[in-house]
Every structure is written in C-alpha cells, then in structure tokens.
Amino acid sequence: xxxxxxxxxxxxxxxxxxxxxxxxxxxxxxxxxxxxxxxxxxxxxxxxxxxxxxxxxxxxxxxxxxxxxxxxxxxxxxxxxxxxxxxxxxxxxxxxxxxxxxxxxxxxxxxxxxxxxxxxxxxxxxxxxxxxxxxxxxxxxxxxxxxxxxxxxxxxxxxxxxxxxxxxxxxxxxxxxxxxxxxxxxxxxxxxxxx
Amino acid sequence: xxxxxxxxxxxxxxxxxxxxxxxxxxxxxxxxxxxxxxxxxxxxxxxxxxxxxxxxxxxxxxxxxxxxxxxxxxxxxxxxxxxxxxxxxxxxxxxxxxxxxxxxxxxxxxxxxxxxxxxxxxxxxxxxxxxxxxxxxxxxxxxxxxxxxxxxxxxxxxxxxxxxxxxxxxxxxxxxxxxxxxxxxxxxxxxxxxxxxxxxxxxxxxxxxxxxxxxxxxxxxxxxxxxxxxxxxxxxxxxxxxxxxxxxxxxxxxxxxxxxxxxxxxxxxxxxxxxxxxxxxxxxxxxxxxxxxxxxxxxxxxxxxxxxxxxxxxxxxxxxxxxxxxxxxxxxxxxxxxxxxxxxxxxxxxxxxxxxxxxxxxxxxxxxxxxxxxxxxxxxxxxxxxxxxxxxxxxxxxxxxxxxxxxxxxxxxxxxxxxxxxxxxxxxxxxxxxxxxxxxxxxxxxxxxxxxxxxxxxxxxxxxxxxxxxxxxxxxxxxx
Numbered sequence: 001x002x003x004x005x006x007x008x009x010x011x012x013x014x015x016x017x018x019x020x021x022x023x024x025x026x027x028x029x030x031x032x033x034x035x036x037x038x039x040x041x042x043x044x045x046x047x048x049x050x051x052x053x054x055x056x057x058x059x060x061x062x063x064x065x066x067x068x069x070x071x072x073x074x075x076x077x078x079x080x081x082x083x084x085x086x087x088x089x090x091x092x093x094x095x096x097x098x099x100x101x102x103x104x105x106x107x108x109x110x111x112x113x114x115x116x117x118x119x120x121x122x123x124x125x126x127x128x129x130x131x132x133x134x135x136x137x138x139x140x141x142x143x144x145x146x147x148x149x150x151x152x153x154x155x156x157x158x159x160x161x162x163x164x165x166x167x168x169x170x171x172x173x174x175x176x177x178x179x180x181x182x183x184x185x186x187x188x189x190x191x192x193x194x195x
Numbered sequence: 196x197x198x199x200x201x202x203x204x205x206x207x208x209x210x211x212x213x214x215x216x217x218x219x220x221x222x223x224x225x226x227x228x229x230x231x232x233x234x235x236x237x238x239x240x241x242x243x244x245x246x247x248x249x250x251x252x253x254x255x256x257x258x259x260x261x262x263x264x265x266x267x268x269x270x271x272x273x274x275x276x277x278x279x280x281x282x283x284x285x286x287x288x289x290x291x292x293x294x295x296x297x298x299x300x301x302x303x304x305x306x307x308x309x310x311x312x313x314x315x316x317x318x319x320x321x322x323x324x325x326x327x328x329x330x331x332x333x334x335x336x337x338x339x340x341x342x343x344x345x346x347x348x349x350x351x352x353x354x355x356x357x358x359x360x361x362x363x364x365x366x367x368x369x370x371x372x373x374x375x376x377x378x379x380x381x382x383x384x385x386x387x388x389x390x391x392x393x394x395x396x397x398x399x400x401x402x403x404x405x406x407x408x409x410x411x412x413x414x415x416x417x418x419x420x421x422x423x424x425x426x427x428x429x430x431x432x433x434x435x436x437x438x439x440x441x442x443x444x445x446x447x448x449x450x451x452x453x454x455x456x457x458x459x460x461x462x463x464x465x466x467x468x469x470x471x472x473x474x475x476x477x478x479x480x481x482x483x484x485x486x487x488x489x490x491x492x493x494x495x496x497x498x499x500x501x502x503x504x505x506x507x508x509x510x511x512x513x514x515x516x517x518x519x520x521x522x523x524x525x526x527x528x529x530x531x532x533x534x535x536x537x538x539x540x541x542x543x544x545x546x547x548x549x550x551x552x553x554x555x556x557x558x559x560x561x562x563x564x565x566x567x568x569x570x571x572x573x574x575x576x577x578x579x580x581x582x583x584x585x586x587x588x589x590x591x592x593x594x595x596x597x598x599x600x601x602x603x604x605x606x607x608x609x610x611x612x613x614x615x616x617x618x619x620x621x622x623x624x625x626x627x628x629x630x631x632x633x634x635x636x637x638x639x640x641x642x643x644x645x646x647x648x649x650x651x652x653x654x655x656x657x658x659x660x661x662x663x664x665x666x667x668x669x670x671x672x673x674x675x
Contacts, residue, residue, distance in 0.1 A: 017525070020641075022645060023643065030247075030275075033250070074406070074525075081340055081343075082247060083358040086357070101406055108357060112359035126525070165231060176359070176371045177359070180366065180371065186226050187368060
C-alpha cells in the first residue's frame with residue numbers, strides 16, 4: 001500500500017447525499033478479476049451517456065474542477081460491500097474523500113486501499129461547497145499526522161478522527177494482512193483452546 | 196428508573212456480568228486486541244462468491260500464501276450467473292472468465308466446499324448457507340457481500356466485508372474489526388394480516404434512514420420477531436445493512452434449533468447436544484445495556500413500497516410521497532434528483548400506478564416461504580399481460596421444494612415461469628436487466644439508480660405486494 005503523505009489539493013465537489021456504491025461503480029463493471037482500470041468507470045452512469053460520450057453536466061467532465069480530493073454529501077459509500085468502489089475512487093486518482101458521514105464498509109475498504117476518508121462537520125462541509133462554488137481553484141490541506149483539514153479559502157481548520165492503528169497503517173504503508181500474518185501463533189493457540 | 200440507575204451505581208460488578216447477545220459471541224471470538232486499535236476476531240465460517248474473491252486469491256498468490264483453513268470457506272457462484280440454460284457455457288466471455296477464475300481458485304487452493312453453476316447445492320450464498328446447515332447460532336460469519344447480515348437470523352455475528360478482508364480471512368481465518376456499538380430494536384405486538392417481514396424491515400428503514408444504524412450492530416426483539424419463521428427472520432436481518440448497520444441478529448430459540456437440526460453440515464449426535472446446550476445460553480441478559488434502544492408497534496405497519504432511489508425512501512402502500520417542505524434543506528437536491536429518476540412527483544400517490552416488471556427472488560426474498568406467499572396469492576388468478584415476471588428461486592434446493600410442494604403447478608397455471616437460481620435482477624450483473632425507464636416491483640434489497648439495469652426504476656416491496664402487482668399490472672394493496 002502506498003504511504004499517505006500530507007497533501008494540499010484543489011477539490012472535486014459532489015454535493016449529493018447517500019452516494020451508494022452502485023453509483024460509484026455499477027455492478028456490470030464488477031466482472032474483472034484484478035484491481036486495475038476501475039477508475040475509468042468511476043460514477044459511470046452519471047459520467048457517461050449510453051453511447052459512452054461524457055455527460056457535460058457531470059462534475060468529473062467539467063475541466064474547471066480537478067484534484068485528488070473528492071468532497072461529497074453525507075452518507076457516502078452506502079450499500080454494497082464491493083471494494084471495487086474503493087478501487088475506482090483510488091484508480092481515478094483520489095487520495096482523500098471528504099464527507100460529513102461515511103458508510104462503514106466503504107470507509108474500511110477505502111482505508112485498506114490508501115484512500116483517506118475525512119469526516120467533517122456539516123458546517124465545514126457546506127463551507128467547502130460554498131468556497132468551491134465561488135472559486136473552482138480553492139484548495140484544502142489534509143494533514144494526517146496532525147489529523148486536521150484546512151479550507152484554504154476561508155482559513156478555517158477542523159480536526160478529524162481516525163483509528164490510531166489505521167493512521168499508523170496509512171503513514172507506514174503497511175496493511176492488516178501483514179499484521180495478522182505476524183499473529184499466526186495466537187490464532188493456532190485460540191483454535192486449540194476451543195477444542 | 197431511579198432504582199435502575201442506583202443499582203448500576205452501587206453494583207458495577209453485577210452490571211459487568213450482564214451481556215448482550217452480541218457481546219457474548221464477540222467476546223468468545225477475540226484472539227487478541229491491537230493497542231488503541233481494532234480487535235483480531237476469529238471467523239468460524241466464510242462464504243465466498245465469484246465477484247468479490249478473485250483479487251483476494253491473487254493477493255494470496257502474490258504473497259505466496261495458502262488458504263489457512265479451507266474447510267471453513269464455502270464457495271458458490273451466484274452473482275454473475277445466468278438464470279436460463281445453466282447447462283450451457285455462459286455466453287458473456289467476461290462473466291465466463293470470472294466463473295472460470297473462481298473454479299481455478301477453488302482447485303488451486305484445494306477448497307473442499309465449492310458449489311459451481313449446476314451443482315445441486317448451488318444458489319445464492321445467503322440462501323445455501325442456512326439451508327445446508329453451514330450457518331449456526333453463536334458463530335462469526337463473514338462474506339464479501341453486504342447482505343451477509345442475513346445469517347444473523349440464527350443468532351450469529353454475521354457481516355459483509357471487502358475483498359482485502361476476504362484475503363485476510365483466507366490467509367489467517369481472522370480479521371481486524373473495531374467493535375461496533377449495539378442497538379436493540381423491539382417490535383411489540385403482532386403484524387397485521389397481509390403484512391410480511393419485508394414490510395416490517397422497509398418500515399424500519401424508512402424510520403431510521405439509510406444511515407440511521409451506521410456504526411451499530413442491531414439485535415431484533417419483541418413479539419413480532421419471535422413469531423417469525425426462520426425465513427422471515429432472515430429477510431429482516433438481511434436488510435440490516437440498508438439502514439447502515441454492520442449487521443443484525445436475533446437470539447436463537449426453538450424455531451432456530453428446529454430449522455438447523457438435521458441439515459447436512461449441522462452438528463449431529465453428541466456434538467449436537469453439546470452445541471444445543473450452548474446455543475440456549477445465547478440471549479441478551481436481562482438488564483444488559485445497549486448503546487441505543489428503539490421500539491416500534493408491529494400493528495402500525497402496513498404493506499410497504501419504496502418511491503425513491505434508496506431503501507430508506509419507503510412508505511405505506513396507501514400513502515403519498517412526501518412533499519418538498521417536509522424534506523430538510525440539505526437533502527432537497529438529492530430528493531428531487533431521486534424522484535426525477537423515478538418519474539414521480541412530491542406528494543404523489545402510487546397506488547394504481549402501472550408497472551412493467553415483477554422480480555421475485557434474491558437473498559432477501561428468494562426462499563421457499565416467499566414462493567409460498569406469492570403462489571398462494573396468484574392461485575386461480577392470471578398474470579397481467581403488461582407484466583414481465585422473473586421468478587428466481589434462491590437455490591436449487593428451493594427450486595426442488597417449489598416443485599415438490601405443488602407451487603410450480605399453481606404458478607404455471609397462473610401464467611408464470613420459473614427461472615434458474617442466482618442473484619439475477621437484484622443487481623443485474625447477468626442478462627436479467629430491467630430496461631431504462633421501466634418500473635419493476637422487486638422483492639430484492641436495493642432501489643439504487645441503475646441497480647436493476649441502467650435507467651431501471653425499482654420499487655421495493657415484499658412478496659405479497661409483488662404478487663398483487665404481477666396479477667393486476669399495477670401497484671395494488673394485497674389486503675383488498
């Protein structure tokens with residue numbers, strides 16, 4: 001897993017609530033047997049017309065907006081457990097998703113793929129939407145070490161929560177499997193204790 | 196109230212010994228705890244399907260690892276499978292490749308419980324697990340599928356995981372999980388005539404919204420839940436994820452034990468007796484503390500339908516869609532976008548609305564009882580000419596039972612065909628896609644945009660409302 005480093009970036013605003021994983025990556029794209037290429041179909045049904053041409057009014061097709069931070073309405077990632085949603089978000093090039101609320105499984109999947117979900121207050125979220133509405137080039141700074149996010153247009157900062165273990169994983173680039181494999185003796189002891 | 200508070204204050208040790216059902220099972224599966232971090236949780240049963248597992252097996256290959264406990268993983272192909280001509284090669288080459296990859300992974304990693312397309316134990320993962328006795332009370336159960344919560348109906352901790360976590364379970368039979376908060380939802384009293392378990396669940400989700408139980412593991416309790424069959428309990432637990440819950444569970448009782456007993460992979464003989472004695476202890480202690488408690492009256496629930504593009508957008512079948520002024524301001528863009536997609540207007544009633552498709556099936560409502568309810572309603576009636584109906588049994592065992600009970604003849608007489616088992620139109624990965632703009636009354640679990648095919652408009656409902664829609668061609672109250 002790639003290490004997460006503090007970043008400052010312009011943002012891509014998606015002020016829709018309850019963005020479910022079927023929107024992030026529709027089921028018909030789940031037939032692949034590897035993790036590559038999902039970014040091309042991120043938000044496929046909002047992003048492309050039936051003939052494959054881009055829908056002009058969707059934010060990913062608007063050249064005014066770019067960056068590695070996606071800012072979305074509350075309850076982002078609800079629905080299916082498909083990790084393909086996290087692969088699509090990461091594959092597109094997003095390193096951070098900012099929202100006021102995330103669905104549990106998506107949040108785990110994102111963290112397991114080096115994408116940082118940043119939970120902010122409703123007010124902070126609506127301030128980012130306002131700021132990017134008046135200036136598409138506004139930036140935010142996400143500092144994982146200090147667990148802060150700053151709206152550089154207004155100068156306001158907010159701290160965010162992250163499980164200390166997951167923070168360490170992101171900073172070091174290590175994953176859960178590395179950790180679990182180091183605990184094999186404990187697993188065997190547990191199994192023996194149940195027999 | 197005061198006495199309860201006092202007893203907590205004066206007797207902390209007795210409070211400590213009172214555990215919820217969730218606490219009992221979780222605590223029995225803790226291998227270790229990461230300092231300031233998640234719990235290393237042992238997994239008893241892992242279910243695996245073709246869509247969320249290939250990258251996990253590839254991960255094992257990349258690390259040079261074997262599957263740690265192959266006999267604790269059950270593999271079935273279901274998501275990406277056709278529901279006709281299953282004896283022939285799968286037409287779509289990409290789907291076929293995924294199914295072939297699944298078979299290769301089963302063979303390369305010596306997986307003993309592999310049920311491919313056409314196998315008599317094949318079917319939707321959350322249907323074949325319980326019906327073969329893999330699912331048992333007190334277990335920890337995971338699968339790369341959010342509807343794994345279904346298995347909680349047996350009094351187990353069951354939840355959906357991502358593919359990285361599938362890899363962890365294959366490699367170590369453990370995952371790292373943060374302990375969720377606990378919630379108890381009690382349904383007092385009895386359900387009214389013509390109201391199904393699906394209606395109860397859709398009602399609950401409409402009250403809680405799709406994020407209302409996020410961060411929680413839910414225990415369902417109360418008279419209406421106790422009166423339910425295992426099939427109905429599975430429907431309720433299945434939909435826990437649709438309000439964001441990590442999972443849902445119901446304490447096991449005689450109904451549970453009677454269902455499990457005698458199934459192929461259920462314990463037998465002395466071991467059965469030992470297990471049964473343990474299972475009988477699996478209930479929340481009186482006075483055990485939940486982080487949140489909710490209560491509903493079962494009698495308040497009527498047959499439900501959804502009108503929007505998430506399962507929380509549900510209403511009683513005779514109700515009207517909410518008006519815009521009742522929606523909070525931040526949610527209005529999403530609300531209108533959703534109604535626009537559905538072709539509905541705020542304040543509109545949906546009763547009598549013409550529909551195009553009916554889907555009976557999925558891990559939510561693809562069990563024998565759902566087919567009994569549907570067949571019982573359509574008996575002696577005829578399918579409406581304007582409706583295309585897909586009746587998809589959840590497994591070959593369900594299919595066999597439909598025939599044995601004579602339901603097949605009733606359905607055929609009423610003009611319905613039976614398809615072959617699979618997830619089918621629930622997520623439309625195969626050819627069972629509802630065309631753009633068409634309305635489908637569906638017994639599945641999600642009405643997200645495009646879920647049943649690009650542009651498809653899904654109205655979620657229970658098997659009884661689906662049956663009424665299938666014979667009238669309209670949204671119809673099945674109680675009349």
